[in-house]
Amino acid sequence: MIDNRATLVGLGDVKVAESLLFFGGFVLICALSFRKITGAVMIGIIAVTAAAMGLGMVEYDGFASAPPSLAPTFMQLDLAGALNIGMISVIFAFLFVDLFDTSGTLIGAAQRGGLLDKDGKLPRLGRALMSDSVATMSGAALGTSTTTSYIESTAGISAGGRTGLTAVVVAALFMACLLLSPIASIIPAYATAPALLYVAVLMASGLKLIEWDDVTEAAPAVVTALMMPLTFSIANGIALGFVTYAILKALSGRWSDLNPSVVIIAVVFILKFIFLDAA
Numbered sequence: 001m002i003d004n005r006a007t008l009v010g011l012g013d014v015k016v017a018e019s020l021l022f023f024g025g026f027v028l029i030c031a032l033s034f035r036k037i038t039g040a041v042m043i044g045i046i047a048v049t050a051a052a053m054g055l056g057m058v059e060y061d062g063f064a065s066a067p068p069s070l071a072p073t074f075m076q077l078d079l080a081g082a083l084n085i086g087m088i089s090v091i092f093a094f095l096f097v098d099l100f101d102t103s104g105t106l107i108g109a110a111q112r113g114g115l116l117d118k119d120g121k122l123p124r125l126g127r128a129l130m131s132d133s134v135a136t137m138s139g140a141a142l143g144t145s146t147t148t149s150y151i152e153s154t155a156g157i158s159a160g161g162r163t164g165l166t167a168v169v170v171a172a173l174f175m176a177c178l179l180l181s182p183i184a185s186i187i188p189a190y191a192t193a194p195a196l197l198y199v200a201v202l203m204a205s206g207l208k209l210i211e212w213d214d215v216t217e218a219a220p221a222v223v224t225a226l227m228m229p230l231t232f233s234i235a236n237g238i239a240l241g242f243v244t245y246a247i248l249k250a251l252s253g254r255w256s257d258l259n260p261s262v263v264i265i266a267v268v269f270i271l272k273f274i275f276l277d278a279a
Helices: 017-034 040-054 085-112 123-143 154-158 164-177 181-185 189-209 215-231 234-251 259-278
Strands: 003-004 008-010
Touching: 017 040, 040 189, 040 215, 085 123, 085 154, 085 189, 085 234, 085 259, 154 189, 215 234, 234 259
Parallel strands: none
Antiparallel strands: 003 008
């Protein structure tokens, strides 16, 4: 996809090697997944990277190197500045984004892994959110970008990673990447993009659970699904879904489907859009 001034996005040149490698990687991952071959995503990424190297499209720049120093960013926190009254709207904006991005990711990943209970709720959600919040604060103290749960985890879940051991192994691999960043950096974006599109396929399967015969259930779900990519934010998609759900249920006379928490969250989101986003 490329930028298009008339339609925002448009189709790029599908004949270039990058596009062909991307498409080849995507169909390879899907085919391997259908055949129940373990590591289908990794095989696809490695295959595309190897093909790109063979075509001279990427350069090998070493195998390992020392990680960069954390000194410039470690604990460089301006707490006094954060307490400034003008920062309140910024803090709340980040709170909403992180909270609902994480909540949406956790529910989506858990649904894919069959970890939700019979009521569609995630058991011990509080512990999961606590773990995510600790990671977020730790990342901020280290000076990194926000460390949080990512929807790409569904690729690992689909491959069978559903226990705490999976998280431990992933953590160990991330630690190894501190030293192996040169070898990891040769993987081009068009080699990992097929994996992301495959994740989109996995997540789209959840749409079958929507009650399509009930427009008061279907419409908010569609608004949520569409607004996430169009606003480039999971949080905004969820927010608009909540607002649509609450208003639609109220206007349809389906008051019994609403509970105080849904109404409160919808009102808070409306206030956020009016005041925080305007600011």
